[in-house]
Amino acid sequence: MAVKKKSSWRSLMVLCFQDPDNIYSPKKTKKDDGERVITKQKSFLGLSILDISNPSSTTLSEDLSISLAGSDLHVFTQAELRVITQSFSSSNFLGEGGFGPVHKGFIDDKLRPGLKAQPVAVKLLDLDGLQGHREFMTEVMCLGKLKHPNLVKLIGYCCEEAHRLLVYEFMPRGSLESQLFRRCSLPLPWTTRLKIAYEAAKGLQFLHEAEKPVIYRDFKASNILLDSDYTAKLSDFGLAKDGPQGDDTHVSTRVMGTQGYAAPEYIMTGHLTAKSDVYSFGVVLLELLTGRKSVDIARSSRKETLVEWARPMLNDARKLGRIMDPRLEDQYSETGARKAATLAYQCLRYRPKTRPDISTVVSVLQDIKDYKDDIPIGIFTYTVPTKPRREVKETSLQNFDKPRRETKETSLQNFDKTRREVKETSLQNFDKPRNVSTTDNHQKFRAPAHTARNHRITLRNGYNSPMRNEAGGERY
Structure with a gap:
């Protein structure tokens, strides 16, 4: 079986997002003499299928290094990433992403020259055949070439044997x-x-x-x-x-x-x-x-x-x-x-x-x-009071209760005064006929009963009852 020579490396950025839908299987053709030939199809990254599908190949790492020359990406080893993540300790586990687990780590400034100390997130890709390799390459090429404040920063990667890891800046608020x-x-x-x-x-x-x-x-x-x-x-x-x-x-x-x-x-x-x-x-x-x-x-x-x-x-x-x-x-x-x-x-x-x-x-x-009438952040805004909380509360309650007490006392005083005046007047009117001498005639003697009846009507129907006429007599 004869295999054509591997196609030369091309710029990854040109082809890094091209559609790989028709590149999964090598085309098989027959020569005139009946000898079968396998023609390797170029992947979306310009690499042959056999290169991408071979987890132990070092070609992928070498090609990445060439294509990303001049970028600020760091190429980490597995040993370095174990140190960074404390051997991928469960205590540093952040979650399960779409393509594998993510662990928190910390890069010490002594790890390697030129790499500042900082917390990082390390994503270990679950390589699912060609798709896992493809997504790894796409991620590295995209974030390795494109820089923007609103794109997460890729610090480096590891492409060692069958392992594919990505190292990002750590985002403390999560997703x-x-x-x-x-x-x-x-x-x-x-x-x-x-x-x-x-x-x-x-x-x-x-x-x-x-x-x-x-x-x-x-x-x-x-x-x-x-x-x-x-x-x-x-x-x-x-x-x-x-x-x-x-x-x-x-x-x-x-x-x-x-x-x-x-x-x-x-x-x-x-x-x-x-x-x-x-x-x-x-x-x-x-x-x-x-x-x-x-x-x-x-x-x-x-x-x-x-x-x-x-x-x-x-x-x-x-x-x-x-x-x-x-x-x-x-x-x-x-x-x-x-x-x-x-x-x-x-x-x-x-x-x-x-x-x-x-x-x-x-x-x-x-x-x-930027709409000016919008209300500012409420829950994250905290205003420090100028007085202790208890003092402010007591002062507010005192100021609130003072007018209420004054109003209540004034109202009760006025109410009681009116009641006393009404009661005294009613009693005077009620008691006056009873002071008449027993020597008065029978008509005058019966006046208290008549007056008492008026008083009962007054108490029953109210002091200004409509049951009383303007002259103070009864209405029937």
Whole structure:
């Protein structure tokens, strides 16, 4: 069996996102003399299939070093990464990513010259045949060449024997997904959510408007990482693809991504464009507005898919309040919420051409973020009182109770005074006829009984009862 000589190495950046769908099997042809020949097909990275599929090959590491010459990426050894992560201790375990476990580590400034001391996140890729190698190479090439404040920083990698590891800057706040949906997390304030949306859109804009445009293909809440200041950075570029070239309007590829975030036209046809990323951004923006997951099987079938449930209400100001996250109450202005909802609605349109491009999204979010009537961050703002808390409380209660006591005492005094006057007058009128001498005639003697009857009517019907006429007599 004769094997053609391996094709020469080409620039990785040119081909790092090209579609690998038709490169899995080497083509087999027959020579005229019947001898079978295996023609190695070039991978998306310009490497032969046999190179990529051989875990023990050192060619991959050598080619990466050549292509990334001049970059600031560090090539780590397995031994160094064991030191950094304390042998991948379970106490340093951060979580399970889409392509493998992630551990926290710390680079000591004595590890190697020129590498500053810093915390890091080390991702160990679960190599699943060609796909694992491909995603590793895509990640290294993308983050090795593209630098932006809203893209997570790749510090280095390890490509040793069958092991593939990536070393990133450590993001202490974790992912947007955990901040939004984890039960023990404090609810993100309105202004923080706008900040995250704006910065994530800026990262996406950088990819779409790069010299060689890149389609992210996996924009979702779990891939947006947050630093200590809640600065948003995009991570996990294993599924990234080159954008359409020349007169092409889209890239045809296998459907990959995450349920609930992928654009409908991409799912149905496999046609990928920058507008596919815009749709995914609209889903994340909707999660920020509602505080709900893109897909939540714990909810009823009508509310299980966030887009299907919320989209009809995004463009209706009267219904918008039904879908807004109740934890944001009194934190946002009506105008700001309406503008953000309208933007999400536009990003989630069915027809890709009717969606805004990412630069428009960034511009609109900038306006919303800078809207002056919006209420500032509430939960993260703390004002130090000028007096001790107990003293302030006692003073407030004293000031509150003082007028109440004064008002109450004045009212009781006036009320008692009136009652005494009325009672004395009534008793005087009642007692006066009884002082008449017994020598008076019978008519005068019966006056007290008649007066007592009037008094009973007065007590029964009230002092100013309508049962009494103007002359003080009885009404029947």
